[in-house]
Amino acid sequence: MKERIDQMRRRAARYLGVRPVTVAPARGILSLSFDDFPASAWTEAGPILAEHGIRATYYVAGGLCGGENIGKPQFEVEHLQAAHAAGHEVGCHTFDHVSALRLTPEGLTDQLAKNAAWVAEQLDGHVMTSFAWPFGDVALGAKPVIDQRFLLGRGVRDGVNAGRADRVNLQAIGLESRRLPHYDLEALVARTADTSGWLIAYGHDVERDPTPYGCTPEDLDRLIRLAQQAGLDILPVGAAWARLSDANA
Ligand SMILES: [Zn+2]
Structure with missing residues (x-):
């Protein structure tokens, strides 16, 4: 019952309260993001990003620092600081990694304030x-x-952001072992290039033996190479947004 109500609430949030924005950069963009984040999103993914000379976005939940989530060790402060120092974007999750479906607007505001202060x-x-x-x-x-x-x-709704999008609910594909087999990454990247769209990917752990919510180093490397071959710009979410805003101005 609770799951059905959650589904209805997710659907309502998809169609209502939309903040429309036009996504039409001069050329297609890929943004890579890592949520929570597991330590390997920095220790394993960081060197891959550096090798390609690209930057990503780390959506941090301060309450997970030094802990464990889905059986994987989470980031330490030094990982967060190193990612930030290397020019990666640090973005916001809820502090205790609580779903917005479980929070009142006031509770959400508290979570965001706590995360902002901690970061x-x-x-x-x-x-x-x-x-x-x-x-x-x-x-x-x-x-x-x-x-x-x-x-x-x-x-985390699948798809390429192109044309009209919802600024507070942008679509993203999962760099997740449970979802990757169902994507045609070549086609998604080609569509992003052809439509001058914005493809956002999110993942968690990046390891040889990833959780269903994570991917292997090869998966990450492959998406980066496909995007480069297709001529996409690869930018953190915030930098991509700034470019869209220029185009909208
Ligand atoms: Zn998360």
Whole structure:
């Protein structure tokens, strides 16, 4: 019953409370993002990103720091600081990694404030400007909170953002072993190039033996190479957003 109600609420949030934005950059963009984040999203993925000379977005939940999630060790402060120092974007999740479906707007505001304060303390006052919905759960009542506080919110609904999109619920494909077999990555990348769209990918752990929510180093490397071959710009979510905003101006 609860799951059915959640499904209905997710559907409502998909169609209602939309903050329309036109996604039409001069050329297609790929953004890579890592949620929570597991330590390997930095220790394994970081060198791959560096090798390609690209930057990604890390959506951090401060409450997971030094802990374990889905059986994987999560980031330590030094990982977060190293990623930030290397020029990667640090974006916001909820502090305790709580779904927006389980929070009142006030509760969500508290979670965001707590995360903002914690991140600012670790990263010399850094202010996070983009948000990723934990579990991809978008709640209608939460959308105005995200709208007010951030430039954008990233969900987990499959697809390429092109033309009209919802600024607080941008689509993203999963760099997840449970979802990757069902994608035609070549086609997604080609469509992003052809439509001058914005393909956002999100993942968690990056390991030889990933969780269903993570991928292997080869999976990550492959998507990067496909995007490069197709001539996509590869930018953190926030930098991509800035480019779209230029195009919209
Ligand atoms: Zn998460």
